[in-house]
Amino acid sequence: MRERITTGVDGLDDMMGGGVPKGNQVLLAGGPGTGKTLFTFAFVYKNAQLGRPGIIISLEENAEDIVENAKSAFPEFTGIDDMLRSGEITIYDAKKLMTALFGNPDMTRLELAERFFKSVSTQVAPIIKEAHAQTIVIDNMTILRIFFKDDWEYRNFAVSLHDSLKEAGVTGIIISELSSPQRSKLTFEQEFFEVDGIIMLYLREGSGEGADTRVRTIEVLEMRGTSHSLRTMPYEVTPHGLCISR
Ligand SMILES: Nc1ncnc2c1ncn2[C@@H]1O[C@H](COP(=O)(O)OP(=O)(O)OP(=O)(O)O)[C@@H](O)[C@H]1O
Numbered sequence: 001m002r003e004r005i006t007t008g009v010d011g012l013d014d015m016m017g018g019g020v021p022k023g024n025q026v027l028l029a030g031g032p033g034t035g036k037t038l039f040t041f042a043f044v045y046k047n048a049q050l051g052r053p054g055i056i057i058s059l060e061e062n063a064e065d066i067v068e069n070a071k072s073a074f075p076e077f078t079g080i081d082d083m084l085r086s087g088e089i090t091i092y093d094a095k096k097l098m099t100a101l102f103g104n105p106d107m108t109r110l111e112l113a114e115r116f117f118k119s120v121s122t123q124v125a126p127i128i129k130e131a132h133a134q135t136i137v138i139d140n141m142t143i144l145r146i147f148f149k150d151d152w153e154y155r156n157f158a159v160s161l162h163d164s165l166k167e168a169g170v171t172g173i174i175i176s177e178l179s180s181p182q183r184s185k186l187t188f189e190q191e192f193f194e195v196d197g198i199i200m201l202y203l204r205e206g207s208g209e210g211a212d213t214r215v216r217t218i219e220v221l222e223m224r225g226t227s228h229s230l231r232t233m234p235y236e237v238t239p240h241g242l243c244i245s246r
Pocket residue numbers: 030031032033034035036037038039069072073074177237
C-alpha cells in the first residue's frame with residue numbers, strides 16, 4: 001500500500017484512509033477567508049515535524065505575514081522559527097523567488113509569475129531538490145490564469161505543473177480560489193481536472209438559531225488511490241491546528 005502523508009488537519013486523515021497517498025497532487029479550493037493558507041501551513045508544519053521537509057510557494061502574501069498569521073492562529077505550533085532556519089520549512093514568497101531564480105528582486109509580481117510558471121517544469125524541480133522537499137504548497141494557482149490566452153493553454157500549464165510535481169515525488173497542495181464560499185455555487189476551472197485529489201473549504205451560512213453566523217466546513221471531493229468520506233464536515237481553527245468537529 002502507498003505511504004500516506006498527513007493532511008495536518010486533525011480528523012481529516014481518517015476521512016481518507018489515513019492521509020493523502022504519497023505523491024498525490026491535491027487541489028485545495030475555497031472562497032476568500034475559508035482558511036486555505038492556514039490549512040497548507042499546518043500541512044507543511046506537521047509533515048516537517050515528522051521529518052519531511054516542505055516548501056511553500058506563495059505568490060501573494062509575503063513570508064513574514066504567512067508566519068505571523070500561522071503563529072497567531074496556532075500558538076501551539078512551537079519551533080516554527082527553528083524549522084525555517086534549518087530548512088525543514090522553506091517559504092518562497094515573490095521576492096525570494098525573484099532573487100533566487102532571476103537575480104532580480106524588482107520584477108513585478110505579475111512578471112515573476114509569468115516567467116516562473118510559463119516554464120514551471122524546469123523552474124520548480126531545482127527548488128524541490130535543493131530543499132529535499134517531500135511536501136509542496138502553491139498559493140495560489142488561480143492568479144496565474146490571466147497569463148494564458150485560453151482554457152486550452154491554461155489546461156496545458158496545469159498538466160505540466162502536475163507532471164513536474166509528480167516527477168519530483170513530492171506530495172502537493174495547490175490552492176485554487178473560488179469566487180464564492182458557498183457549496184451550492186461551485187464551478188470547476190481547468191485546474192480541477194489535472195489533480196489527484198480535491199479538498200473543498202466552505203463558509204456555510206448557519207441555520208435556525210445560528211442563521212446569523214457562518215460555519216467552516218470541509219469536503220473531500222476526490223482522492224485518487226483511496227476511498228474517502230463523502231460527508232461535508234464542520235471544522236475549527238484551534239490553537240493546536242485545524243480540527244474536524246464531531
Ligand atoms: N487566530 C485565529 N483564530 C481563529 N481564526 C483565525 C485566526 N486567524 C485567522 N483566522 C481565520 O482564518 C481566516 C484566514 O485564513 P486564511 O488566511 O488561511 O484564509 P484564505 O482562505 O487563505 O484566505 P485568502 O483567500 O484571503 O487567501 C480568517 O479570515 C479568520 O477567519
